[in-house]
Amino acid sequence: MPALKTEPLSPAMGVRITGLDLHAASADLIGSLRTELLRHHLLVVAHQNLHREELQAFGCAWGELLTHPASAHAENPYVQILASRNGVRGRGYGAWHSDMSWHPTPPWITMLHARTLPSWGGDTGYANQHLAWQALDRAAKDRGRMFRRDLPDAEAIAGLDANHSGKRFGAKAPDSVHPVVRLHDESGSLALYVNPEFTSHIVGIEENAAKLMLYALWVHTTGLEFCYRHRWSPGDLAIWDNRSVMHTSILDYDEPRALTRVVVKGDAVLRGAPKAVA
Ligand SMILES: [Fe+2]
Numbered sequence: 001m002p003a004l005k006t007e008p009l010s011p012a013m014g015v016r017i018t019g020l021d022l023h024a025a026s027a028d029l030i031g032s033l034r035t036e037l038l039r040h041h042l043l044v045v046a047h048q049n050l051h052r053e054e055l056q057a058f059g060c061a062w063g064e065l066l067t068h069p070a071s072a073h074a075e076n077p078y079v080q081i082l083a084s085r086n087g088v089r090g091r092g093y094g095a096w097h098s099d100m101s102w103h104p105t106p107p108w109i110t111m112l113h114a115r116t117l118p119s120w121g122g123d124t125g126y127a128n129q130h131l132a133w134q135a136l137d138r139a140a141k142d143r144g145r146m147f148r149r150d151l152p153d154a155e156a157i158a159g160l161d162a163n164h165s166g167k168r169f170g171a172k173a174p175d176s177v178h179p180v181v182r183l184h185d186e187s188g189s190l191a192l193y194v195n196p197e198f199t200s201h202i203v204g205i206e207e208n209a210a211k212l213m214l215y216a217l218w219v220h221t222t223g224l225e226f227c228y229r230h231r232w233s234p235g236d237l238a239i240w241d242n243r244s245v246m247h248t249s250i251l252d253y254d255e256p257r258a259l260t261r262v263v264v265k266g267d268a269v270l271r272g273a274p275k276a277v278a
Contacts, residue, residue, distance in 0.1 A: 004032055010228035013128045013245060014042035022058050022123070022237065023130070024046055030061050033239070034067045037109075037186055041244040042126055044230065045237040048113065052079040052260060055113055055237075059262035066100065066107055066265045071168035082112070083258040095128065096222055096248040097197035099263055102166030105178045108266030109238050110247075112259050127246045130164030132221040133181065143213065144180075147205040150245040157181060158273035162194050162204040162214075168265035177203060180217075181272030184243045190272040192221050195246055210249070219247065232259075233237075242266070 006015040017035060020029070022045060026214030037043055045088075050058060051144040056079050059065050067077040074080070099110045112124070136157075144156035151159040158181040180202065182193040196218050230238065239249065243266065 001058065003214060004010060004036060008040075008176040009042065009044065009230070010118040012131060012226050012228050013126060014039035014044065014230075016044045016046060016085055018046045020045055020048075022050060023054060024145045025058060025061060027061075034062070037239060037241055041130075041225075041241050042228065042230075045239065046233065047235045048237045049235060050113055050237065050260075052076055052081075055079055055111065055260055055262055059109075059111055059264060062109055062160070063160070063264040066103070066263050067209065068087045068100065068263070069166070069173045078262060079232045080261040081258060082261055083116075083251075083256070085256055090162060095248045096125070096218065097195040098129075098193065098242045098246050100166070101178065101193070101195060101198045101242075102164040102172065102176050105174075105266050105268055106178075107263035108240060108241060109263040109264040110242060111237060111262050111264075113238075113261070114234055114236045114259050116232055117232050117257050118253035118255035118257050121250070122232065123250045123252075124230045124232070125222075125250060126240065127222050127231065128226045128228075128244065129221060129246060130184075130189045131226045131243055132223070133192050134191045134228070135223070136220060139249040140216070147209055154180075155273050158190075158271065160205070163200045163203060164195075164198040164199065165200045175200070179271040182243065183272045185267060185270055189244075190218060191244055193269060194221075197266050211219055 005019045006017050029107045065078045071080040100106050141155045141157050144160045145151050160180040161177045162180050163177050165175045
């Protein structure tokens with residue numbers, strides 16, 4: 001496999017890769033990038049210039065692309081254009097999420113290509129959910145048993161399931177139930193898998209208690225020690241593993257911003273650890 005020129009982006013995750021042209025990327029190069037992605041969860045390939053069809057072709061080399069309800073009627077529904085003409089400064093932070101977690105087989109990869117950028121602002125935040133799981137204290141990991149006596153004592157939270165709703169994108173978008181703690185199906189690492197954008201409730205737990213649990217988890221999972229904030233440069237192509245990280249768009253800019261996006265279909269979300277006692 002070809003050697004890649006990489007430099008770390010942060011202690012929490014990510015590498016920046018230079019010296020590549022992703023037009024007609026070889027299978028060997030895709031293999032090398034995939035290895036780096038599993039290790040670092042986020043890649044930023046610098047200095048790319050991929051038109052929509054070229055980004056689509058590059059994405060297809062990683063798997064089946066998913067469409068999104070918001071782009072169903074677009075000219076090319078596989079390449080979403082995330083554009084803001086007037087800017088959104090003053091609206092604070094977009095919510096943290098893992099892309100399309102409401103889908104029964106949520107995308108394992110998102111690729112986002114910077115095309116038009118404001119002169120400042122519009123960064124994207126990333127949070128490493130493997131680190132968040134590892135740092136979750138024992139009491140929080142065991143807390144699920146307070147509400148579900150059928151769960152084992154240790155790390156009972158991993159026996160819980162949460163509902164993720166896509167209804168903000170229309171009635172036809174599904175809801176899906178996934179484990180609160182997921183097993184990464186390639187690395188075998190555990191990660192928290194709830195997010196404030198799409199997770200509506202925890203299955204089988206009274207609404208207010210579930211909200212308290214979710215809010216506490218969200219505060220924990222976005223701790224700065226798990227995070228990296230990416231300041232985009234024109235031509236950056238970010239590739240991240242939604243099984244490992246959450247992200248958020250920082251809505252602090254007031255100039256045009258446009259990025260193109262493809263997402264690669266994943267598999268069903270695997271449970272991370274203890275199952276309910278029979
Ligand atoms: Fe997103």
